Every structure is written in C-alpha cells, then in structure tokens.
Amino acid sequence: SQTIHQWPATLVQPVGSPLSLECTVEGTSNPNLYWYRQAAGRGLQLLFYSVGIGQISSEVPQNLSASRPQDRQFILSSKKLLLSDSGFYLCAWSAIWTDTDTQYFGPGTRLTVL
C-alpha cells in the first residue's frame, strides 16, 4: 500500500531564516506531487505541483520554492521566511495511470514564523 510522509511535524522559525520541508511517498512510482498551504481560518491553497523529477509548476507568486530531486521526494523551501508564511503545509500525491484525480494527503507540517 502507498504511504506519504512529511517532516518535520512542527517547526518554529524566526523571520528571515531558511526553510526546508520534506515529503516522501512510498509504494508507488511516478506520482504527481502537490504542496498546499492551509492558513488559519482559510481553505487550502495549492502552491506547487509536479508531474516528474525536476518538473515544478508554481500556482501562486510567493516567497517559497519547490524541488523534486527524486521520483518520490518533494521539497518545499524558502531562503528567507516571512511572518505570512506561517500555516499548515500539506503534501499530497496522485497516481498517473488510474484514479488520477484522487489526491492522498500527508500528515502535514505546522510552521510558525515568529
């Protein structure tokens, strides 16, 4: 069966510090991968999605970037965090051959920028 991991689970960072959040998927190959942010009291916002290694699409202009160095690894980064980057970050995956529109979410990372 497929599983998706995210770490760290929680993170407190000062403004201006760098960020690296990691997401890995097990039990499937060539998944589509997604990063979402859920700010307090707001819905989910798609930040990035990837259909393959090195292929990243950005949905909104922002202070963040994403990379996919390996097939089942998706990394969310920032060089300098802003207060507005605080939120709950969710990684998700979907298959590319069947049931392609169903996304499965990881446990999330709670980021607090102070």
Added chain:
Amino acid sequence: AQSVTQLDSHVSVSEGTPVLLRCNYSSSYSPSLFWYVQHPNKGLQLLLKYTSAATLVKGINGFEAEFKKSETSFHLTKPSAHMSDAAEYFCVEGGATNKLIFGTGTLLAVQP
C-alpha cells in the same frame, strides 16, 4: 470558473443523531466529487468519491453522499453521529489537470 459551496461553516449535532453536511458544485458536466475529513492538526483523509458509477456513494466510517445532478448537490450524511466524527469536512471537486477545487469547509461539532 468552477466553485464548490459548502452551505454551513459550522454544524452541531448530538451524539447518536443524524449528520447532514451540505455541498453544491458548479460544473455543468458530470464532475468527480470528493469528501475529505480533517481532524485537528492532521492531514486530509478521503471519506468517499463520486465518479458517476452510482449516485449514492458509500464511504468510510458510515458516511455516504448522494449525487443529485438536478440540484448540483453532493451532500454528506451519516445516520448516527459519534464523538470521533468531530472534525472539519471538505467538499472537493476535481478540476482540470488534476487540480482540486476545495469548498471552504464545515466544522462538525458533536455534543455528548
């Protein structure tokens, strides 16, 4: 543009009573529709998915949803609420290029 409307931001029920969470979608064609549940500080868990095979979709934990094209609705129901059902529920529509369109969520409270 596609949109998903969850008609209630908060719903409160007593344990053992029925649950109804309302959702309307906007697509004119037959869409893929999902319900996800999110417990506090957790990821989203898929409850069920509609894919046009059957209008009544059964999901996990006793939940089900009925697709009504004439009403563009996809309401989530459960006959008897349990305390563990307290969470936020998202109605979601599948969009173009595997992108999802999320409703704003309904927070379900279950009173003892």
